[in-house]
Amino acid sequence: MDTASQMDNWSIEQQLDYLFEGAYFADEAEGVPAGGIRAQMRAELKAKLELSAKLRDKGVADWQLRAYIGADPTRTSLHIGHMVPVVRLRRIQRLGHKVIFLIGDYTAMIGDPTGQSKEREQLTHEKVLELSRFYTGQAHRLLDPVQTEIRYNGEWLEKLGFAQIAELLGQFPVKQILARQDFRDRLEEGEGLRAHELLYSIMQGYDAYALNCDVQVGGYDQHFNLLAGRVLQEHFQRKSKPQSKDGEWGEHPLFAARPETGRRIKGPHVMLTVPLLMGTDGRKMSKSWGNTVDVLDAPEDMFGKIMRISDAMLEHYIQIAVEKPESEKAAQRARISSDPMAVKKWIAHSITELYHGREVADSAQEHFRRTVQEKVFAADDIQVVEVNSLLTEREEKTGAVTLQLGVLIELLGLAPSKSEARRLIEQGAVKLNGEVVSDKFLVYFHSGEAILQVGKRKIVKLV
Numbered sequence: 001m002d003t004a005s006q007m008d009n010w011s012i013e014q015q016l017d018y019l020f021e022g023a024y025f026a027d028e029a030e031g032v033p034a035g036g037i038r039a040q041m042r043a044e045l046k047a048k049l050e051l052s053a054k055l056r057d058k059g060v061a062d063w064q065l066r067a068y069i070g071a072d073p074t075r076t077s078l079h080i081g082h083m084v085p086v087v088r089l090r091r092i093q094r095l096g097h098k099v100i101f102l103i104g105d106y107t108a109m110i111g112d113p114t115g116q117s118k119e120r121e122q123l124t125h126e127k128v129l130e131l132s133r134f135y136t137g138q139a140h141r142l143l144d145p146v147q148t149e150i151r152y153n154g155e156w157l158e159k160l161g162f163a164q165i166a167e168l169l170g171q172f173p174v175k176q177i178l179a180r181q182d183f184r185d186r187l188e189e190g191e192g193l194r195a196h197e198l199l200y201s202i203m204q205g206y207d208a209y210a211l212n213c214d215v216q217v218g219g220y221d222q223h224f225n226l227l228a229g230r231v232l233q234e235h236f237q238r239k240s241k242p243q244s245k246d247g248e249w250g251e252h253p254l255f256a257a258r259p260e261t262g263r264r265i266k267g268p269h270v271m272l273t274v275p276l277l278m279g280t281d282g283r284k285m286s287k288s289w290g291n292t293v294d295v296l297d298a299p300e301d302m303f304g305k306i307m308r309i310s311d312a313m314l315e316h317y318i319q320i321a322v323e324k325p326e327s328e329k330a331a332q333r334a335r336i337s338s339d340p341m342a343v344k345k346w347i348a349h350s351i352t353e354l355y356h357g358r359e360v361a362d363s364a365q366e367h368f369r370r371t372v373q374e375k376v377f378a379a380d381d382i383q384v385v386e387v388n389s390l391l392t393e394r395e396e397k398t399g400a401v402t403l404q405l406g407v408l409i410e411l412l413g414l415a416p417s418k419s420e421a422r423r424l425i426e427q428g429a430v431k432l433n434g435e436v437v438s439d440k441f442l443v444y445f446h447s448g449e450a451i452l453q454v455g456k457r458k459i460v461k462l463v
Contacts, residue, residue: 007095012050015095016046019045019272023038026273037271044270066098066266067272070103073135075131075287076416077295078295084274084321087142090323098147099148100149101136101150105129106157106203141355153207165199177201200225202228205225208228209233209254212252212255216270218274240265249265279292282310287416293351303364303367304364306344306351309347314344317347318333332346371457383459387463405442405444406421409454412460414452414458430453
């Protein structure tokens with residue numbers, strides 16, 4: 001990967017190639033040859049980069065472009081599929097521009113309807129904030145903690161009055177909103193569709209205006225939501241009208257309240273979208289299917305999960321999940337047919353390195369070799385836990401601890417939830433004292449030392 005100092009000397013075309021490498025757009029997803037949206041977005045970003053370079057050469061302090069990504073807290077941990085667009089934001093940051101990681105504390109209360117076949121559960125604001133507690137740290141796995149701006153869209157969405165919401169709604173024909181494939185499918189199949197879900201894309205569009213950004217990144221399935229931002233940015237730019245003879249636009253009424261005052265209202269942002277990463281089993285990456293690789297996974301778990309992908313998925317992961325020079329990725333693609341296991345290890349190491357660092361990835365790979373391939377467990381591979389220390393005030397701390405095994409597995413952090421623990425038991429992935437457990441509601445009686453194993457790599461000695 002080129003260093004930031006080397007990038008300072010890149011031409012505009014080199015920067016564009018870097019930012020568009022691996023990008024994927026909605027019209028391409030429908031089988032249209034690359035050219036339509038891609039060509040338009042590249043031309044628009046080229047113009048923005050050229051203007052930015054001119055301002056920098058003139059010594060203007062605020063020459064950087066502003067780019068952002070939004071993340072709705074609907075679960076505690078983001079998975080690496082969520083982070084693919086963040087890698088794109090990281091590239092923009094490496095080129096010296098300002099990036100914003102937006103936490104959608106208000107949009108999450110509705111929930112993105114994209115790809116949903118039925119109504120989503122509405123979350124309270126308190127629940128959303130609870131889920132978002134670890135989002136900043138996860139964003140900083142890839143983005144510079146000092147240079148990255150963290151925002152919450154409740155800052156502006158909670159202040160909108162009914163008249164303002166009506167103005168926003170007036171920019172979107174109902175026919176256009178209902179033309180969304182996911183909405184059409186639900187209506188045709190008799191599934192519920194409530195009016196508040198129609199607001200989601202408009203709320204996300206208002207984020208783009210409020211942040212006054214030049215670029216928004218996201219998955220290609222977010223095309224409609226990103227397009228809403230362009231619509232509202234154009235609306236408010238027209239509404240502001242030039243305030244002087246030289247054609248300067250009026251100051252941004254929301255952005256002007258920030259330390260960087262006097263910024264003119266920007267025109268439509270560039271939509272920079274990327275393909276979706278499939279889960280370890282080849283289906284859509286989803287917690288409900290247990291096929292996610294989570295950012296908060298321990299390095300050994302992250303490495304091990306990626307080693308489960310099939311040989312048929314190796315090129316997919318190289319293309320989307322690995323952040324390495326294209327020449328290195330091409331060399332690995334060429335090895336798939338002759339040595340798929342070596343390529344899989346390279347992918348697992350590359351991804352683990354991206355989120356945890358090289359030394360930790362080296363250790364995770366060695367742990368996999370020892371415990372999975374050679375089935376040799378060192379003393380430090382086995383965690384020793386005093387069971388009484390896990391119990392909360394709700395449980396009775398008696399001499400003989402009694403609780404469901406699924407609950408114990410969750411308390412030990414060997415599974416993210418009781419339901420996931422029970423699913424692992426049903427799959428035969430749990431052993432107690434060397435015996436496979438088949439009863440997902442088994443009650444564990446702790447009266448002495450015991451060895452609990454979940455999967456191939458998680459072993460706990462209960463004392």
